[in-house]
Amino acid sequence: MSPLSPNEPRSPDGMSDLSRRRFMQVMGASFALATASGCRWEGEEILPFAQRPTGRVPGTTRRFASALDLGGGTIASLLVTSYDGRPIKIEGNPLHPLDAGAASARAQAAILDLYDPDHSSGLVQRHEGADYPRTWKEFDPWFAARMEAARTRGGAGLAVLAAPSSSRTRAALQKRFAAAFPAARWVEWTPVARTNEVEGARLAYGRPLRTHLRIENARTLVCLDADPIGEHPAALANARAFARRRNPEAETMLRTWAVESTPTLSGAAADHRLALRAEQIQPLIQALEHRVKGILGGSSSGPLSPTGTSPAGGFLAEPRVAQLLESLARELAERRGESLVVAGPRQPGLVHAIVQRLNAVLGNTGRTLVLTEEPDDVPRDPAAALGELVRAMDAGEVTELVVLGGNPVYDAPADLDLRRALRKAPLSIHLGTTRDETARACTWHLPRAHELECFGDARSWDGTLCTIQPLIAPIYERRSEIELVAAMLGAKETARELVRAAVAPDIDDAGWNKVLHDGFVAGSALVPVDAAIMSFDVPAATARALEASVANGRLELVLAPDSKLYDGRGANNAWLQELPDALTQTTWGNAARFSPATARAFGIVDGTLVRLRANGRELVCAAIIVPGNADGSVTLHLGYGRAAAGLVGGLPGEGVESVGFDAYRLRGMNALDGALDLAVELAGGTHALARTTDPHVDDEIGKHGYEERIGELLREATLASWRADPELEAHAPHHPPLESLWEREEPAGARWGMAIDLNSCTGCNACVVACQAENNVPVVGREQVMRGREMHWIRIDRHFLGEEGLERVRFQPITCQHCESAPCEQVCPVAATVHSAEGLNDMIYNRCIGTRYCANNCPFKVRRFNFFNYHKAVERQGAEVQRMIFNPEVTIRARGVMEKCTFCVQRIQAAKIQAKNAGRALKDGEVVPACAQTCPTSAIVFGDLADPASRVSRMRAAPRAYEMLAELNIRPRTSYLARITNPAAEESAHGG
């Protein structure tokens, strides 16, 4: 029997029943051991840096390429900055073909998880309701023996429940696992799978194929409940291509049409936007395909034909929809080979298949979209395999279950009682980063290494093989998934060897070093394939899909992964929790999204608690009104309401309220994407939503003031009107000539400035997290956000403009404008905010006494005040690991001082020093603030305004550039480039 038989568990703390004599013995031994091997750098010789290792300069940062699997096929290729051996910032890998230096908010926030105090630091065995700390030394021999026993059984009774992975290493290990344990089960489950899209390819082409968007080749983009620039495995690359094609100065400009159930980033960026329930997309695409075929076949006019398979009537007959369909069909037919239709991940496979067929008919396939083989094994029915495993566990067929990552107890369909099934398994081992819901339901919890602590690999969307390399030895004794599977197999290779063998078996050491340096294997992208469309049946649209309905019991529920927490994995990440949702500006929680009309029908206001009944289950959650949401459709995002996320995301068992509402409780095995039988009733009471920069104004006077000024603050024009009036004079406020009392001296040297192109900004929030990581911006928590005390140095204002039903969504990133005649500087009584010679509006933290007058006088309200000591939690003893996250180049601000965007002055200085050491002048583009660095669409450009050739100078000189509130004579150094929309010609224009 194993040495760790539960018959002899130790006391939980392992010490409490020690006698004094025994204690002295133990401690004596510990002290002796501590001097001998008291560090975690096992197997490495520690030598003083008497001779500096090559390439190492003390006090400078080093950068390493790595990668991160964000789930759902999204692989972030990273360049991680390390300071004195500790990773402090994640950026995108500039060499990578897809990410090209950008990183999403989620990818960048992952660095906070590395230092999360809830990140498991040791093994825990659970026995009869009590937890016992264990070590790997105890676990390893026992586990090896247990696996050996399983091997002799051929693996019978052994099961592995893993999250899907694109790792080749794991695939190789999985093969060896299957050989070693032929009778064992290997089940994969993830709550958000790409099932529909692959199913569509199966229908359309007869085999699973992966669709790669080539928006750069398109002139028309149609998003059908899809968000290719927001929720897509290649969202960063798509957004970059999208923004390039949206350049109004270029010859042609992309036109975007979006039909969606709830506003998304793509919908916000679209020129024409129509809100329809998700279930209405199918009749719409059928009608569109029919009409396009009709036009291509010669019938260039006439109403939508009711014949054939095309649905008609219902919402399709509404003038707004019919007009949109007609002009869209004409445009698609006209721009053959230059258009692109995309369906969203929660649309059924059939819609994806029709979209594939339509793209093929339009000649887009091979031009604006490219097909490759699907390298991942995407299951047709992901819940079925999990259901079968649960059945086997209930039947007692599983004696040993190993859960490799993921959190199935939390995110499994609600009709599978995995928790109960786990109790039936005598041994269940969970490898995970935190003691989450699954860890607490298993008999063992093993701490899983963060991606920055271990070797691994991942395949990015285009197929490029990315390597994951450790930047730091595991802070605690944590192991990766690869290491655990290798241990199950009794493999002797290290993770590094396994990865190299799987990713680049035929490469020499130099080549391997280059792979690690670059972060990926060059030229490993998937090869495009040709495929012919097969015929498939399209059932007639249901009558209910055609009707407008806000009737109870016939509402539509959409369950979507969250833009921040995704499937729940980000729940304990405070940066993500405090990041305002792009569309609702909500932090610290989710809420069911209702359209204004639907909300009125049920008497719902923001924050009303509603009871949602669907799939035979119910959930009480908060509601939020989202203009631009489809009537009769309710969207709720997954990932919230965690029962055991940690001190950030919720740990009700230990008195930490869980954040948000658990949408998984409405999810059934056959209804992963939502339900059509949703009933809503008021649950009584309200739940306060923590929203940040919400311009919602309930009163008439506020609305009036808002509408009166927004056109000046956020300038936009249609392409046609902009060409007629390139300076956008119509939007400029009238004011007397701006004069100064003083002669202005322009000192020699740089004049730093910024330009933000509103046409390129998609509202993705990446800059907000980049700034937070770079500048040690604290997190303040839900209550403080509700008091309006969030600390973000850059914020993205979101506006819903236009009348109800025709809402336009607009984003505007706002940070310190570094006014040359800064109102904040004049009023500070202690001269704590002053101008630098290079035009920066500097904030001197140790001079500031916190009168807050500067913030009152800031017309942009970008200044942030430390109302409390927001770093209290990391100042205490025992928070040494949490403190490792800080960027040493940026001061940690004390309580009672003001802070704000510095234009990343530390980066300016670093670049200047570098240039000076090299004895040359600074080049344009050498100084890149964190926000500009990570912007996937390069909407934020920074540089020297004194250099007329710099990019920022040219942008500032562009006709559509304007400075916000310049009429106050504050002379902002930040310019905005007006947003230019490209709607279809006036006679057919509609939908915004």
Next chain:
Amino acid sequence: MAGDAHGNAPATASRSWFRPSLVEGDQDFASVTRRVAGVVERPKPPRAWYIAITISGTLTLVLFSLVAYLIATGVGVWGNNAPAFWGWDIVNFVFWVGIAHAGTLISAILFLLRQHWRTSINRAAEAMTLFAVCCAGLYPAIHVGRIWLAYWLFPVPNQMSMWPNFRSPLLWDVFAVSTYATVSALFWYMGLVPDLATLRDRAVTPLKRFLYGFFALGWRGSSRHWHRFERAYLILAALATPLVLSVHSVVSFDFAVSLVPGWHTTIFPPYFVAGAIFSGFAMVVTIMVPARQLFGLKELVTVRHLENMNKVILATGSLVGLAYLTEFFIAWYGGNAYERFAFLNRALGPYSWAYWLMVFCNVVAPQFFWFKRVRTGLLPMVAVAILVNVGMWLERFVIVVISLTRDYLPTSWGHFTPTLVDVFTFAGTFGLFFTLFLLFCRFLPMVAIAEVKTVLPAAHPHAPQGAAGKEHAHA
């Protein structure tokens, strides 16, 4: 005396050529001394005094505890937020500075204008000024984020070789308020010197004799003393007079110099001064009515005094009303959309209740003083005075909070909700104010004994000794 006669022709020539006496009852020099010094010399104050000081003392302790909590925790214990980086802290500061205006106005300006009716109320009003300045000065000191560095506001030599920023209105504020506090304290103390000597001479215990004597600075009442005293008093009055006008003008610069819509208006200095006098007089009325009842000073602080103050309240209240109208006119006439919105938002936005309550309290309520019965009735005048105090607090709230919560970018608009700490800190400042005032009433002469004697009929050179005083006292 002469000033009175010039300004106010005698209404009833048949009685006498000079106007009715400023004190009532059968008062002579000795009785005034007895009456006023008696308050201080009573072995025990009235029971109401004990009750009052228990309440106010408790509130003072609450104030000190909350200030300690604030210093230990951070400004976040208040409701201040973004965009309302200032909230009740500055509202209360301006409120108390406003209250602090009456004392010096009564002492200095009315002195220079020879308004002799001021004599029996100036002492208490000046004391109120000082105590209100204490409450006011507390807020700017504790509202800063790093209270322990608040002394950086002063131009003290330091190792950083840093001057404060002389362009900042907050710095002007520091000078204005501290100068005002200093001059008010000097003025008040100087006026006290002869009366302290009176108390010293009447003191029965050695300790009292020593303390009063110490602060009486060796006053013997010689002609030379009186001569220098009166010269110095006049000079200080002349110095204090511009301060009355300057201090609230400078406070108003905090707002007027900024570019927040609703703050950035040139009308603020006169409008603030009028408002300050308005609120200061209202506070004097609020306090003097119960105080004269409580300490038996009805004959020295007469209804006529109160009525005069009510007239000032009526005048300044109307001025404030005019300022409100002017603001709206300029907001419309100036053509600045942000400013126009700021004022429409005051009247019609989410805080419109505060605005209209303010208009009622500050503009409508004082109009009742057109009626003599309201002007001279104790209860009605106290009711109106309290309404004015509420209204003037609301005015500061309207200016500070409503303007800040909706400035330029709609996305940074917000709401302000005070916390309990805000509320109890404010209540605590009232505790401090009343505690100081009650202690003042108990230990110092509430009425300027020496000055009142000069307005007694007996002091008039033309008065038949004693008779005229009696006659007119009954008139």
